[in-house]
Every structure is written in structure tokens, then in C-alpha cells.
Amino acid sequence: MSLPHAILTALLEKPSSGLELTRRFDKSIGYFWSATHQQIYRELGKLERAGQIRALPSAQPTRGQKKEYEVLPAGREELTAWVARSEDPKPVRDPLLLRLRAAGVVGSAGLEVELERHLALHQRQLAQYEAIEARDFPPERQSTEQDRLRHLVLRGGIELETFWTKWLTDALTGLRPGT
Amino acid sequence: MSLPHAILTALLEKPSSGLELTRRFDKSIGYFWSATHQQIYRELGKLERAGQIRALPSAQPTRGQKKEYEVLPAGREELTAWVARSEDPKPVRDPLLLRLRAAGVVGSAGLEVELERHLALHQRQLAQYEAIEARDFPPERQSTEQDRLRHLVLRGGIELETFWTKWLTDALTGLRPGT
DNA sequence: AACTGTTTTGCACCTTGTTGCATAATCGCT
């Protein structure tokens, strides 16, 4: 139940059309909440029907024609409430950990290549995040609360990727010696 | 597409009935792949129809009566292949990071309590994992590959929870000073 | 004006996960 809130956040940052939203989800927002254009259009429809957003009056209701949305007061209230809402963290659900466990039962043949592939992917992502941090958050210059919050989110991404690279490295060295 | 493989792994470790599987998912397996009894029964049906598992002959096909399953050769082969299969890591999708971003737009009122609650939950989980590690993996005594793999999985859980407690602590101190 | 490609929106369908409830066997108690 987070997609609508992701969309509300994005629209508050800047009113957009469905396609623009899709592109923004592919970039920055997608770093912690991914979504396809299908999900986005569907959700935009729901949010509009719920009176939380509306299409900017300029747009006619025909297909294939750009339609920009903005957030209505009800939508902003909903988002504000959601920020403070009590919601338990979901239990971890990671296929890679599961595969290690499976490897314990049927043998780890071929797993090493896959771990190396993941390691490379995570290292690449980590480098990308660090580049963003160097560009957008140079040391000793965060003033607004929004800046600090955005930086915290990015730090989350960086530390998560750091965790994966470290863990995968450990796994690879732990896997090689014995057979 | 990981649930069937989680079930195959569990059944290879020990043939079980649906309810027993559910209990094992609530405990150890659920630490990295959670599932409800509904999902499990549905998937057991599918796996049986696919010829990857079968009910132990002792059981009659009536409702409400225990039915134990074991893995067939086809199931073991499928699991072996899956361990080495190339499958990209899913992009991160975390509501809490999203909420920080939203807080940057509508203000972080009430967020602190929620972060503290999550911090406490993650600390508790971390302590639990560390207890398991101390009990099951005392230093300098891992011989079999299965032991080493299981330990790696547990280390993954421990380091993930460590990440969360650290990040949440940072977030809380970063949130308090300014408005 | 007809064509081709791109932008933009959207429908239909499928899989996975969740919730609530129904039903059958079993066990202990009296």
C-alpha cells in the first residue's frame, strides 16, 4: 500500500503526467520504490476517483493525449497522515539467501558465478549512489530539513549496497576453500 | 517465483505436512522467506500436479487428515538448477525510505516515534539472531559445507539487522537537531 | 494527404501474496 503515497510525494515535488512520473520512478524514486508505467496509470486513476489528485484543467479527456496531475488538499492530508502511521517492517524475503540455504541441501554447483554477478551489480549500484552523494551532498552544507532527509534516504541506499557487497565477498571466500 | 523452491528445500531437509511446513516457515525459513499456510497449501498442490513432489502413500485423500509430502527426483533437479540460475536482484522497495522522502515534502511530524519503534523491533530481531549464532555456530567448529552455508545465511540476517539499527539511529539523531 | 515513428495513455490477463471463512478429522473430557 505504498505506491499511492510514492505517487503523491512525486506529484507534490512536481506536478507531472503519467509518463513523466514513470521516468522519475525509473530514476531517483525508483532507488527505493520501483513501479511500472502500468501501475502508475492505474493508480493515478484510483487517486483521481478518490479525490486526492486531479488532472490540470488544460487537458481534455481523450486517449493518447498528455494529462498532468496535481495533488489536492485531501491527498496532501493523506500523505501527511501516512508519514506518521504505525506500520511494521515487512519480514525479509530474499531469493539469494534462500538459494544459499537450498545449496546446503542440493549442493552449491554453479552458485559461485551467480554470486560474482550479483557482487558486480551491487558494486556498480554503490558507485552510482556515491557519485550522487558527492554531487548533491558535499560535506558541511546541509541546511534545510528536506536536504537532510533526502541525504538520509541516500545514505540508506549506500549502506544497503555496502552490506551486499561485503556479504557477497564473504560468501565467495567462504564458499571456495572447502568442497 | 521462489516459494516453490523454498518448499522444495524445506521438504528435502525433512518431509512434512502442510501444517508442519507452515510452522517451519514461521521459524527458521521465515527469517528470509515468509509464507502463510494458504500459500503453502496452494503451492503444494501445484508442485504435486507438476510431479515434483508426492504425498507419502500412507495418507488417504480426505480433507482434514494429515498428508505428508516428499520430494521426487524431478523436484530435486529443478531445485539444483534454480540454485545456479541467473536471476537479477530485485530493486529495493522499502516503505520506510519512502516515508522519509515524503516527510521531506509534507514535514516529518510524528515520524520520530515510528522510527524509534522500528529501531526497537530491529534491535530485538538482531539480538535473536545473535543468540542463534552463539548457540548453533560456536567459533572454530564449522566442518560441513551445509554448516558453512547456513552460517552465511544467518550472517546475512545479522548484518541486515545491524544495518537497520545503525541507519535508524543515524536517522533519529539527524532528525532531532533541526526543526 | 498518406506514411512512418514516437509519445502517451490505457485494457486484459496472469501471478503472487493476503484475509476470511469453511470443513473434516482427532483428541480429551465427562
Added chain:
DNA sequence: AGCGATTATGCAACAAGGTGCAAAACAGTT
């Protein structure tokens, strides 16, 4: 034998996410 709690399996309906494809508008080209 009858009652109630527990064990065990399962159906139905729904919500969320994902894939493939269709279709309308638009823009440029000839």
C-alpha cells in the same frame, strides 16, 4: 455417545505487481 477445543486442509475473493499489447494523438517526411 456427546461436546468442545485443537489439528489440519482447503475454497473464495481480493489486492498488488508485472507482461504484453492496443490505440489515440502528434510530429516529421515525402
